[in-house]
Amino acid sequence: MDVRMERAISTNTLHEHARELKSEGMSQRELYKLYSKYAEFYQARDEAKYDAILDILDLIWGYCSPSSALFETTLTNDDVA
Numbered sequence: 001m002d003v004r005m006e007r008a009i010s011t012n013t014l015h016e017h018a019r020e021l022k023s024e025g026m027s028q029r030e031l032y033k034l035y036s037k038y039a040e041f042y043q044a045r046d047e048a049k050y051d052a053i054l055d056i057l058d059l060i061w062g063y064c065s066p067s068s069a070l071f072e073t074t075l076t077n078d079d080v081a
Contacts (some may be wrong), residue, residue: 001041002034002064004017005017005034005038009038009042009049009052010052012052014035014053014055014056015059017063018031018035018056018059018060018070019070021034022070022071028060028070028071028073028079029079029080031060031070032057032060032061032075032079032080033070033080035053035056035057035060036057036080038053039053039054039057061074061075062074062075062076065072
């Protein structure tokens with residue numbers, strides 16, 4: 001598990017973490033896959049952490065208001081398949 005991601009989860013700074021990774025050059029698709037991996041891990045282990053990760057996945061995907069989205073484009077199912 002990634003130390004920075006674990007710290008972001010435990011300190012409830014997932015949104016800031018996602019913005020950092022984007023500013024470091026991580027693509028929308030890569031960021032979505034990273035957060036999806038952690039969502040899958042926490043799904044049966046910790047509902048609060050799982051829900052927090054899902055909230056950020058919506059912002060990465062673009063399933064939110066345009067002003068809240070982390071990227072200008074919206075992902076498609078083909079993008080993350």
